[in-house]
Amino acid sequence: MASLSPPFILCPLPDRKALLGIRQDSSVNKAIVTLGKNIAIRYQVLEQKQESSWTTSRYWFTSPVMFCYDIGKYGAVLNNNIIGLWEEADASLANISKIKLSSEVFGIRSSPTGRTVAVMKNGNVAYVDDLSENKNLVKDSLLGVDESIMFFEVDDKSGLCYLFTTSEVKGQPKFQVITMQIEAVDKVIARCEFGNDTDKMLGSCLHKDGSDSFVAYFGSDGCIRKKKLMTGGNEIDRIKLASLSKYISRNNPVTMCPLPDNSSIAIYGSDPTEEGAVVIIYDILYDLVVSKQSLKLYSVPPLMEKIGQSLMVPLGLHILVLGFRITKSLLSAVVGKHQAKLDEEVFEGRNPWNTSTWDPDTEITVTESCDKSKNALDVKELDAIKEAYPSIWETIRQVKIFENEGQPEAVICNHVIPAALEAANTSAIDWILDTFSDIPEVHVVSMVVFSLKEVPESYVISERLNKLLLRKFDKQLLTASLRHIPYEEVKKLLAYLNSLIETSWELKIDYEDEYVMKSWLKWCSALIDAHYTKFVIHSETDVIEKLLHSVSECTKVMETVREMEPFLVLSHSKTSYEPNSSLISRWRTETITFD
DSSP: OEEEOOOEEEEEOSOGGGEEEEEEOSSTTEEEEEETTTEEEEEETTTTEEEEEEEOSSOOBSSOOEEETTTTEEEEEETTTEEEEEOTTOTTOOSOEEEEOSSOEEEEEOOTTSOOEEEETTSOEEEHHHHTTOGGGGOSOOSOTTOEEEEEEEETTTTEEEEEEEEEETTEEEEEEEEEETTSSSOEEEEEEEOTTSSOEEEEEEEEETTEEEEEEEETTSEEEEEEEOTTSSOEEEEEEEEOTTTSOSSSOOEEEEOTTSSEEEEEEEOTTSSSEEEEEEETTTTEEEEEEEESOOOSSOOOEEETTEEEEEETTEEEEEEEEEOOOOTHHHHOSSSEETTTTEEOOOOTTOOTTSOTTSOOOOOOOSSSOTTOOOHHHHHHHHHHOTTTHHHHHHHHHHHHTTOOHHHHHHHHHHHHHHTTOHHHHHHHHHHOSOOOHHHHHHHHHHHHTTSOTTOOOOHHHHHHHTSOOOHHHHHHHHTTSOHHHHHHHHHHHHHHHHHHOOOSOOHHHHHHHHHHHHHHHHHHHHTHHHHHHHTOOHHHHHHHHHHHHHHHHHHHHHHHHHHHHHHHTTOOOOOOOOTTOSOOOOOOOOO
């Protein structure tokens, strides 16, 4: 699965309309931004630094500049019908190599594993190195009347080029994907129409699944679909995937980009409220929106380009960079992430009817059978639990129902935790904490706020609150959940964490203590991140200053220990400080013995 990181600004834009395109440079962490008609700038993305640029007064760029891997030079379409190639050091494009054609060129495309492809506006395609020898390869027009290219994709392994075209038939838009064999005599293999099952096709991209090629597209009905491109004819295998209307507006165009894991698609479009923009990652394999990032502005037409492990989006007068991370897709990401043993790729066997934490005086036997669910109890055992623990019986009964339905822990918690908090049933909350491993972050925060109300101003240690603060969590989800709690509760929780750090921190070799300290600090970081603007606006820095003081004291101790390390190592190895003799020394020590 994939996840998005918070955005940062790469560079300013003089004008949104002046941006011609963004392309990958020769290395993963570099991008080429083509501005206006005669300027192209190379950037180091992560360092947010300009590296070099090209300007030209004799030609103008009519396609984005890119690095041609097979040729080892930079290239672009110049003056609509010239393919120009030049070296990196040629800042003014004085020594440019030109391939002048009689027809207009739509664009060129290159990748590290293939050859550079040129696509003409007439629909013909050819490799650039072949065009330098025979320009007649692309003279024939392969498009229909009033048919124009929106964009194209290249499959280097199979030598195929996919043209995404649009035309107008009886006042209605018609969208096609033309599959072409680049080096064949009869280049057109198939023409597939798509988008007819929606009122309007708002965005599309090519999606690869093994050796099969699909078109994934988003329609004005708010649904995302995919269609298999059949190379043997005009057959189409259409699959409706999901409705994304609650994530993206269906009234404005979107741009879509497949990610390297071949199961995720990044989509940039307008927010459903149309008060900004949004970038989401949709996982086709699990049919889930796995990550979302809101932006302040939406630009028309939408533009997004994948550069290495980043997505680059023009926003107003800047170019934003959103990093993404690809991780292994696990079932735990769907039904519960905290309960999986990642090192063994298995799930813990959990018995929610575990009686080890209950009153030992009540004897309750739990039996398991191959023919029944392992969590099933007979009527007598249920009656025994109801009689022994009436305060938590209603919660146990609800859990029993969801367990029989096969619901995962996260879904069960969505029902039983709000009910327990509303009833202020502390016994049920404690039982839930001891029973469930995968509690969603939003409910962890709710229980923290509930438990914090029981803590007096003297910050007496609360056993339940400490358990909650030590649970595993996803920092992004935790930060999002913390934004909804009152500011006064935030200050109180920070003060409680500060008291824990001051009174409980000890310098000793213990993995458990190290994990505890890290958990507290992560909570502090998430709290400050979620309410940073409020701390700045209210100018209430006393809590932050106390926390900073506690962390600084711990840091000073650790720095002192680090300074002692070389002396301790030296003493342990019984090594002296006698200098070694050097052959290049100006001085020499000799021992003189007198008889």
